[in-house]
Each structure stands twice: as C-alpha cells, then as structure tokens.
Amino acid sequence: MWKILVYASAHVSLVRTSPQLSDSYTGPLKETFNDITRSLLEECSFCAKVDAVDIVPSLSTKTFLNKYAYTGRPVLVTNDKSFGRSPGFDFEFFKNLSKAKQLKTCQFFRYKTKFKTLDDALNMDQDQATLKPGYTPWYIGWNICDNKTIDIVKERIDIPSFLPENLAFPNSKIWIFIGTPGNGAPMHLDKVKYPSWQTQLSGSKKWTLQSPPKCIFSCRKHFEVTVHAGQLLILDTNIWYHQTKTIGQNISIAVSGEYK
Ligand SMILES: O=C(O)CCC(=O)C(=O)O
Ligand SMILES: [Fe+2]
Incomplete structure (x- = not known):
C-alpha cells in the first residue's frame, strides 16, 4: 500500500x-x-485564486459574509467606519488594568523577550515602554479570556462595522499584540477555532502570509501586506502561515478577535 x-x-x-x-x-x-x-x-481551493491580499476601503456585511468570512480569502480594510472609538487603548491602559489586578490572561506570548508573565512585561522599565533612545526592543501578545476583563476592554474596542454582533467573540477571547519597531511574531500557523479580524490601533505592521507547502502547485506561495493604524485585516490564521513585523517609528498596538 x-x-x-x-x-x-x-x-x-x-x-x-x-x-x-x-x-x-x-x-x-x-x-x-x-x-x-x-x-x-x-x-488548496482557499488560496488557488488569491493573487494578492485584497485591499478595500470598506466592506458591507453582505460582501464580508459572501466573499471573505468563510472562504479563507484575506482582505485588508483601510477605512472601516468603526475605527476611532478607542483613543485611550494603549500601553498605559493595560498597565493600569494589570496594576489593578484586572487583567487576567489565558495565554501570553513573550516572543523574543525575557518577560515571564504579562504582568512582568507591563511592568517593564518606563524608558523601554516609551521607546526612549537606547531602549531594549520588545514585542508581546496575549489573550484576554476573563469575562470581566473582556467587558472592560470590549467597551473600548473597534469591532469591524461589517461584522454582525452575533458572530463576534464566539469564544470570548480578545487578543492584543504590542511592540516596538522591527519586531513581531515569527512565521506560524494557529490552531484557534475560528477565523480572525485584527485592527491596527497604532503604528504599522507588515504581514507576510504563506500558503501551505502542500499547495505549492495550486497557489502563490508568498504574500505581503502592510496594515497601518486605522486599518484592519481579516485572516484565517489556521490555514495561512503568517508572520508580522512592526515597521515605522511608532509602537504597534493591535487588537484581534475571532468570529464564527
Ligand atoms: O499580530 C501579530 O503580531 C501576530 C498575530 C497572530 O499571530 C495572529 O493573530 O494569529
Ligand atoms: Fe497567529
């Protein structure tokens, strides 16, 4: 056989x-x-017809559901009207939640840093947190999965305007990714249950996407797309290998959730 x-x-x-x-x-x-x-x-049908990551100024719910939500086709939305509700959603905000013991997480990604926990990371030296000259670079991510914390954070989050509310946060998880220029997440594939949206709240981040090796004859292998503050990416991170790198001069802050 x-x-x-x-x-x-x-x-x-x-x-x-x-x-x-x-x-x-x-x-x-x-x-x-x-x-x-x-x-x-x-x-490989999800990537066979993808020549590049689609870039659109906005999306209607209908187009989102028909063309992107469940097809695996990634899309960058540059001008969604949801953006701008959360001006105070920054490092200090999370640091204060952490100090008040209100920031419960289920998963912490320290990436290349030495921080053992999220509280350690949020307690980093002020110069490092505020990118003072000579700072040690850092990039971290975490998943908030405690309902009380989620409620606090949700109030300030820009959920994509085209995402029906009953489809958002199917498993009550919110992901945050923050870091300094030049850093990001290494190439990986996730095992989360659903596809994701991610809104870039500040700074800019370059995403590199790769189709799976088994699709080498059906799909283009490599894609790049840069997400700037105010823009959001729809991506099924379970089928697209992905890697990120913060670019520009500013700290990158992004919030992400799944949808069902
Ligand atoms: O935003 C990042 O740097 C990584 C995000 C990621 O890996 C994900 O959303 O699955
Ligand atoms: Fe990921």
Whole structure:
C-alpha cells in the first residue's frame, strides 16, 4: 500500500495541470491518485485564486459574509467606519488594568523577550515602554479570556462595522499584540477555532502570509501586506502561515478577535 501512496503522490507533484491518470487505466492506483488529487484541490481551493491580499476601503456585511468570512480569502480594510472609538487603548491602559489586578490572561506570548508573565512585561522599565533612545526592543501578545476583563476592554474596542454582533467573540477571547519597531511574531500557523479580524490601533505592521507547502502547485506561495493604524485585516490564521513585523517609528498596538 505504501508503494502505491508514494507513487501516487510523486505523480501528484508532476501533473499539476492535468490531475488525472489516463482514462483507459482503472484500478486502485487511479482511485488513490484521484482521491489525493481531489483532496489537495479541495484543501488548496482557499488560496488557488488569491493573487494578492485584497485591499478595500470598506466592506458591507453582505460582501464580508459572501466573499471573505468563510472562504479563507484575506482582505485588508483601510477605512472601516468603526475605527476611532478607542483613543485611550494603549500601553498605559493595560498597565493600569494589570496594576489593578484586572487583567487576567489565558495565554501570553513573550516572543523574543525575557518577560515571564504579562504582568512582568507591563511592568517593564518606563524608558523601554516609551521607546526612549537606547531602549531594549520588545514585542508581546496575549489573550484576554476573563469575562470581566473582556467587558472592560470590549467597551473600548473597534469591532469591524461589517461584522454582525452575533458572530463576534464566539469564544470570548480578545487578543492584543504590542511592540516596538522591527519586531513581531515569527512565521506560524494557529490552531484557534475560528477565523480572525485584527485592527491596527497604532503604528504599522507588515504581514507576510504563506500558503501551505502542500499547495505549492495550486497557489502563490508568498504574500505581503502592510496594515497601518486605522486599518484592519481579516485572516484565517489556521490555514495561512503568517508572520508580522512592526515597521515605522511608532509602537504597534493591535487588537484581534475571532468570529464564527
Ligand atoms: O499580530 C501579530 O503580531 C501576530 C498575530 C497572530 O499571530 C495572529 O493573530 O494569529
Ligand atoms: Fe497567529
């Protein structure tokens, strides 16, 4: 059986434009081949027609639901009307929540920093937090999953205007990513339950997206898109490999949630 599989998968790589064995051949090899090809085509259909990340000024709920929400097609929205409700949503805000013991998290990403916990990170040296010359660079992320904290934070969040409220926050989690220029998250694939939106609240961040290696013959491999303050990205982080890097001079702050 393994021989058949090896043989069949070798052929999958060779026949991208004609994914069928000769019509005159029937038998187990053809079935296996067709199964593998069909499942690869299905699994790669989300990226097969993506030439670049779509960039649109705004989205209606209808377009969001029909074209992007569940197709895996990423989109950058540059001028969504939700933006601007949360001017005080910054490092100090989280630092104060942390001091008041109101910031409960389920997951903390320290990335390249040495901070052991989110409280440690938010308690960093003031010069480091405010990017004074000579500061040590940092980039961190975390997930707020405590309902009380979520309610406090939600009041200040810019949920995309086109996202129906009953689809937002299916699992009551909010993600925050903050850091200094030149830093970000390494290339990875997530295992969260749903696709995500992420709003850039300040600074700018370059995203690099990659389609899965198994889609090498169906999809473009590499995409880049820069998200500036006031813009938001819709991305299924479970199917797109992704990496980020803060660019420009300012601290990058972004808030993210899933939708079902
Ligand atoms: O914003 C970032 O730097 C990383 C975000 C990320 O990995 C995610 O939303 O899954
Ligand atoms: Fe991620």
